[in-house]
Amino acid sequence: MSWDRLDTSFFERSVHEVARDLIGCEIAIGEAAGVIVETEAYEESDPACHAFGGPTPRSAVLFGPPARVYVYLSYGIHSLLNFVAEPDGSAAAVLIRALEPSAGIELMRERRGRDELTELCSGPGKLTEALEVGLELNGADLLAPPFRIAPPTGAWRGVEVVTAPRIGITRAVEHPWRYCAAGNRHVSRPWPRVNRAAA
DNA sequence: GCCAGGATCGTCT
């Protein structure tokens, strides 16, 4: 299936399909933009998901309608960016783990205090700093300003996607629910085993 | 190049 634009129906599907299909899409916030090269899927029945065990004030956004933004603070320091997936009432989200910078690169360098292209967005806490994503965006509509999100173009269309176990969690570590653009140098870490994601 | 340790705070038990 190919999409000429990303709308609510794109995000209303299984979180695993959404996480895979987001690879190659471009996300922009204001002047800064990047192509998504690494994601992870989290679902309600998954002990590593914040929605596991039912809604709390923090996780309420996950249970709401799709195509919203879920932002939370990790380790008291980093804001992490997620896109809510699956229909209203079903809690699931895609963690955006890495981008390949595509626009506003000088701005990102200033915000990050780094020059190397691969140090700007190669991690979930890095890209939120580069794009200036903060907790105030929690619950915002992904399909409205300041966000812009577009499907893959050019060589990104049909890019090969590989899967691997998720990173930085202690529960449900066995699921291969991390999705990466094959061979991309901007991912947060290399993957241990190359598995082609089911199409 | 690699690894251990510290920073820092909202959320849930």
Added chain:
DNA sequence: GACGATCCTGGCG
């Protein structure tokens, strides 16, 4: 009161 869906620095080889 403990624990993270992390990142950076410094020390060592």
